[in-house]
Amino acid sequence: MAQPSRRFGPDPLGGSPLAGGFPHGCARRLDLGRGLRGLWARALPVVLSAVLMAVLVAQPGAGWAFEKVDYTLTNQSGQDFHGQALANSSFAGVVGRGANFAGADLSGAILTQAAFPAADFNGSDLSDALMDRADFSDTDLRGAILRGAIASGSRFGGARIENADFSDALIDRASQRQLCRTATGTNPVSGVGTRESLGC
Numbered sequence: 001m002a003q004p005s006r007r008f009g010p011d012p013l014g015g016s017p018l019a020g021g022f023p024h025g026c027a028r029r030l031d032l033g034r035g036l037r038g039l040w041a042r043a044l045p046v047v048l049s050a051v052l053m054a055v056l057v058a059q060p061g062a063g064w065a066f067e068k069v070d071y072t073l074t075n076q077s078g079q080d081f082h083g084q085a086l087a088n089s090s091f092a093g094v095v096g097r098g099a100n101f102a103g104a105d106l107s108g109a110i111l112t113q114a115a116f117p118a119a120d121f122n123g124s125d126l127s128d129a130l131m132d133r134a135d136f137s138d139t140d141l142r143g144a145i146l147r148g149a150i151a152s153g154s155r156f157g158g159a160r161i162e163n164a165d166f167s168d169a170l171i172d173r174a175s176q177r178q179l180c181r182t183a184t185g186t187n188p189v190s191g192v193g194t195r196e197s198l199g200c
Contacts (some may be wrong), residue, residue: 039042082120102140145189147197151175165190176200 055173069089087107094114102122111118111131127147131154138158149169156175163185171179180200186193 143188146186147190161194163187164197165192166194166196167192169197171198 007084014101021069056183065143068087071094072090072095075095076091076099077095078099079096080100081104082100082102086101086102086109087105088109091114092110092112094111094116096114096116096119099116099119101124101175102120104121104124106121106129107125107127109126109129109131111129111134113133113134114131116139117135117137118139119136121136121144122140122145124150125145126144129146129149131151133151133153133180134151134155136151136156136159139156139160141156141161141164143163144161145165147165147167147168151169151171154175156179159179161179161183164183165187166179167190176198180195180198183194183200187197
């Protein structure tokens with residue numbers, strides 16, 4: 001007596017292409033399980049970040065490193081910021097004529113389109129600061145660190161830059177030539193010569 005041939009090919013109920021196939025709906029349950037695992041893998045970093053921030057906020061004094069100050073479009077002329085921790089703060093569009101930033105930490109700060117004529121940045125840290133299209137005319141930048149700062153389109157006429165470090169700073173060619181005329185000294189923190197850092 002002839003044996004019935006084994007059936008191969010797709011199962012009409014969504015089973016395996018092998019003989020017999022999976023029970024109806026099994027493949028769908030497997031796909032749903034994979035989808036849930038993928039969703040959890042994507043959500044896990046978000047959940048962990050939220051928990052971390054909750055812990056930092058709950059603990060007194062914690063989380064200060066994440067804070068930054070926003071002075072955007074304000075008038076800070078004559079204000080005293082010397083020695084302050086202002087990393088990553090925004091001074092975009094600020095008018096800061098004669099302001100005192102001596103010894104302040106302004107690393108990563110945003111000073112775009114700000115005006116700081118005759119301001120004091122002596123010994124300040126402006127590394128990686130965004131200070132493009134800003135006015136630093138007659139500004140005291142002696143001993144300042146401007147490593148990696150972006151200062152394209154900024155004005156430095158009359159600025160004092162003895163011992164400043166401009167390593168890897170983005171400065172217009174005209175400003176670079178102007179600064180090289182008075183560049184002297186070596187930065188006391190980085191040990192880099194001012195002329196060397198400007199590529200004079």
